[in-house]
Amino acid sequence: MASNGNNSGLDRARTKMREAGVDELAVETFAHYFRLLEHGETGMVPEESIEPLDMESLADAQVAEADAAEAIGACVVIKLNGGLGTSMGMDRAKSLLCVRRGLSFLDIIARQVLHLRDKYDARLPLIFMNSFRTSEDTMAALARYDELPVEGLPLEFLQNKEPKLLAKTLQPVAWPRDPDLEWCPPGHGDIYTALRSSGLLAQLIAAGYRYAFVSNSDNLGAVPDPQVAGWFATSGAPFAIEAVRRTPSDRKGGHFARRRSDGRIVLRESAQTLEADKEALADLDRHKYTSTNNLWFDLQAMQDLLDARQGILGLPLIRNVKNVDPADPASPEVIQVETAMGAAIEVFDGARTIEVGRDRFVPVKTTNDLLVLRSDIYDLGADFVLDQASDRVPFVDLDSDFYKLVGEFDKRFPEGAPSMRAARSLRVSGDWTFGRGVVLEGDVALDSPSAQRIAPGAVLVGEDTDA
Structure with missing residues (x-):
């Protein structure tokens, strides 16, 4: 050169x-x-x-x-x-x-x-x-x-x-x-x-x-x-x-x-x-x-x-x-x-x-990371230090066509992030909007060619759970 x-x-x-x-x-x-x-x-x-x-x-x-x-x-x-x-x-x-x-x-x-x-x-x-x-x-x-x-x-x-x-x-x-x-x-x-x-x-x-x-x-x-x-x-x-x-x-x-x-x-x-x-x-x-x-x-x-x-x-x-x-x-x-x-x-x-x-080490580089941080995986105490409230941090993979940008991501979680304490992973393919109080358990995979809404309070149970 x-x-x-x-x-x-x-x-x-x-x-x-x-x-x-x-x-x-x-x-x-x-x-x-x-x-x-x-x-x-x-x-x-x-x-x-x-x-x-x-x-x-x-x-x-x-x-x-x-x-x-x-x-x-x-x-x-x-x-x-x-x-x-x-x-x-x-x-x-x-x-x-x-x-x-x-x-x-x-x-x-x-x-x-x-x-x-x-x-x-x-x-x-x-x-x-x-x-x-x-x-x-x-x-x-x-x-x-x-x-x-x-x-x-x-x-x-x-x-x-x-x-x-x-x-x-x-x-x-x-x-x-x-x-x-x-x-x-x-x-x-x-x-x-x-x-x-x-x-x-x-x-x-x-x-x-x-x-x-x-x-x-x-x-x-x-x-x-x-x-x-x-x-x-x-x-x-x-x-x-x-x-x-x-x-x-x-x-x-x-x-x-x-x-x-x-x-x-x-x-x-x-x-x-x-x-x-x-x-x-x-x-x-x-x-x-x-x-x-x-x-x-x-x-x-x-x-x-x-x-x-x-x-x-x-x-x-x-x-x-x-x-x-x-x-x-x-x-x-x-x-x-x-x-x-x-x-x-x-x-x-x-x-x-x-x-x-x-x-x-809880870096936020993508909206996948942001979802975990906004969920109940972490508690925020009086000292404002993150306290991991579950045994593991679930793996998250959101469809980048719909969730990559913060503005689009926020539209699909209008009532906040789902509960993820019992989740191992969340994989989302397609356009899914989450209602208030949704609970995820085990390995949850969502896939649809058309836009979908998840009802408030729904419990989504994947194949592998601790139950």
Whole structure:
């Protein structure tokens, strides 16, 4: 891959970023990855270069109450909140989506943090990394929580943006019909660049904070738990990630491994896996753990490493090939240069992983996930922490022709989600509207070529039940 034998692609990209007001550190970080791309770097992690990773479990960790309280008192909570939920038909911050009892992701996150502040008499700042598309809506929604801001600290900082590059030439793409589509976020690995360039990293250290807990705003299981904070603080590690056992639904996703060459922990994403290694990627017995994207780091250790590397952490490149207009497969192919924040685990000496329960990993990526979250599978307690009320989380597969977009999904559950505590699975093919108080048991499959309504209070019993 070359850019016509010179740096014109990079020069044009730099100029475009500066003219758009992108921070200079972000420009130089992009330049670092552009050069890797230009020299043929793919970011691939061959199976032969890694070996499986085992790890300790939080369930076995002994954390003293005093250590937990001290750690949470020195912690700041950062939520990644740049996503619009476009895959579900949304055009505003995904975290504004109603989840339970009229509360959005943002409402529940704010109340989780406020509860912990009261319980542990901790400052516990909550700060969102927004995009220019989510900032206004998010800040307006948070304005109702007068007590949420911590004096001297912002409630948000903004992620950076970078130009999409034409796959054939590495030139910044021009798309006059919708210039916004010329830009993309640099992946959530941008958090470290944005924390430093905004001055927030130095600000937090100066204010006496020691640890950061970072997670996605669409994962309500990602509570800044004092036990995990205490484990991290007493471990002495500079960086750690919470992991969960992979399930069949994680076969195509990323996983942890240990690099043979230097023994460091790596996080291999599916986009970094060679086609020949896809079978090994899907082997749940070989690669047992996936990332929750809940991570912890020592603020001072992060600043020291960034200082030593002139502000560029040097995370592994992810070369993401897409169409400039994701909705138009005929539009030009572009490369999005991305990094994953979890990949920072390989740049820190002494980084750790710890296995946590699946209750700390409840991401909502599709309306299938949203239905489970809105159902009675989870209770929401006075601490606003999700409590799994059934032995298992049922598998849900809704017909994407009718349920993929939130607006259409809501029309088909006008009186709320069905009871799913006794369900193993729900597969829906066709257009089905659910009445109030529907109960699902066992493996329920619905299939009809014409629109159907399920009567209020109906009990649908699948073939396999516990009865």
